[in-house]
Amino acid sequence: MDKSGSCLCGAVSYNIANASDTCGICHCDMCRKWSGGVYIGYQAAADQVSFNGDEHITTYASSDWAERGFCKTCGTSLFYRVTAQGPHHGQLHIGFGTLDDPSDVRANEEIFIDQKPDSYSFAGDTHKMTAAEVFAAFAPPD
Numbered sequence: 001m002d003k004s005g006s007c008l009c010g011a012v013s014y015n016i017a018n019a020s021d022t023c024g025i026c027h028c029d030m031c032r033k034w035s036g037g038v039y040i041g042y043q044a045a046a047d048q049v050s051f052n053g054d055e056h057i058t059t060y061a062s063s064d065w066a067e068r069g070f071c072k073t074c075g076t077s078l079f080y081r082v083t084a085q086g087p088h089h090g091q092l093h094i095g096f097g098t099l100d101d102p103s104d105v106r107a108n109e110e111i112f113i114d115q116k117p118d119s120y121s122f123a124g125d126t127h128k129m130t131a132a133e134v135f136a137a138f139a140p141p142d
């Protein structure tokens, strides 16, 4: 399926070709601060996504391995993008909340589960990974 989305003010929009029907929830401290809540990422390869209004996107390098893109005007959290070299380079985790129609997408994964605040939990059966498990799985080799 194809998916479309935009930021709150509409200056940035995008289309995703062959979009996934699953998304992943990240409970890490950085995503919590950046998103203002909990970040739900909708994974897509760079060549699946076309952005309109690139000039309205600003990026912030939040770590040595990734950057985060947001709208200069309204501040919407648009994407997390892997900048580290390796097999995941360029991969996007689009902000699930920016999809125009999120209804047919299911959350199947929760990462950094050990950083999740006790104040909320998601229902449903998801594959859960701790910070240590995530770093072991995705850290680029030295």
Ligand SMILES: [Zn+2]
Residues within 6 Å of the ligand: 007, 008, 009, 010, 011, 012, 071, 072, 073, 074, 075, 076
């Ligand atoms: Zn905007």
Ligand SMILES: [Zn+2]
Residues within 6 Å of the ligand: 026, 027, 028, 029, 030, 031, 032, 039, 112
């Ligand atoms: Zn995170």
